[in-house]
Amino acid sequence: MDSKLQIISGTHRGRKLQLPPDGRPTQNRARIALFNMLESGIVDGAADMMVWDAFSGSGAFGLECVSRYTNARVVFTDVAASSVATTRKNLAVLNEGARASVVQMDALAAISKYGSDADVVFLDPPYADADLGRAFVHKFGKVAKAGAILVWEQELNNSVALDETVWDVLRDKTYGRARFLIAKKKN
DSSP, X not given: OOOSXXXXXXXXXXXXXXXXXXXXXXXXXXXXXXHHHIIIIISOTTSOEEEEETTOTTOHHHHHHHHHOTTEEEEEEXXXXXXXXXXXXXXXXXXXXXXXXXXXXXXXXHHHHHTTTOSEEEEOOOTTOHHHHHHHHHHHHHHOOTTOEEEEEEEGGGOOOOXXXXXXXXXXXXXXXXEEEEEEEOO
């Protein structure tokens, strides 16, 4: 599917990304704002980091990290075969396969495999299932290491608060119908 979705910055800036057939991409301007927030002292792009794009869709969040952060390893998971295929196609165009893996797997089940190693997790579940995001955050909060960054995109009309005994909310911003919560796992 042809789209206006593209990588915003880094070594692959301007590269167009394909979308899965039923994809709901985060708009370019919202991703620009999101990554500006992350780079304002939240994420250390110079350090080695493991990034997990938990509901990858097109893979735009993780691919942006591959483009921006040379020391990032990225894991993409999605349960939908069309999303996995699209993420693989987008990754292949960048020729960055050595720094990333794409796995067809339910994100909740993948927490036990990737959750404790992740430094940054992008959580963008289907807007129609707000409970899925809530369940992910609850389960992930039990295994996430101290200092792990959670970037949770929610639909504004179905937004959910974070458990502040587990997470420090660093940013809470709205762009159109999307709400972004950026939080850090407490010690």
